[in-house]
Amino acid sequence: MGFEILPIDDKIFSRIDGKSYKKNCTLPIENLRYLRVLHKNLEGKILDGELICNVKIAEDLIKIFQRLCAANYPIEKISLIDNYDAEDELSMRDNNSSCFNFRFISHTKIISTHGLGLAVDINPLYNPYVKTVDGTQVIEPSTAVSYVDRKKDFPYKIVEDDICVKTFTEYGFLWGGNCWYNRKDYQHFFRKDLN
Helix, strand or coil, X not given: CCCEEEECCHHHHHHHECCCECCCCCCCHHHEEEEEEEEECCCCCEEEEEEXXXXXXXXXXXXXXXXXXXXXXXXXXXXXXXXXXXXXXXXXXXXXXXXXXXXXXXXXXXXXXXXXXXXXXXXXXXXXXXXXXXXXXXXXXXXXHHHCCCCCCCCCCCCCCCHHHHHHHHXXXXXXXXXXXXXXXXXXXXXXXXX
């Protein structure tokens, strides 16, 4: 399959319509692109991947995934979140790396960077989103409790000085593992400047 950028044609749209491309989506379909990429898992096996992103980051993502694949950086799977009915929790639990999923930031009318196709989550099961709400720790996905302690060693872990963080940041992405004081989003790479 290789690396490829394609417009969203009718066949691709039929897979995302009503799922990641929800009925209230304010982003024109012309602003999105379908990407085919290659990636390697922990065993070094080359796998086909697919994701949908904003046209503004499509070429950069191709270059990023080419570099990660060439460096044998392990990514377990990259498939459309629509294969999980656009349910983030299900996709994250399956350690699926993904990009576009139209939604608003909780309790706001602000479209999230995923909703704009400007964010990518990499190996999310092993790199959870962690925050404290009213004194209670919230972990997403909820099955990632074992991976909250970043001092532990485990597969697919993203750390600040690894090639994944370095490559994404070289292309202008921010990493959720070091952006905020009150939360950590270790899986999350995003372009806030292109909103």
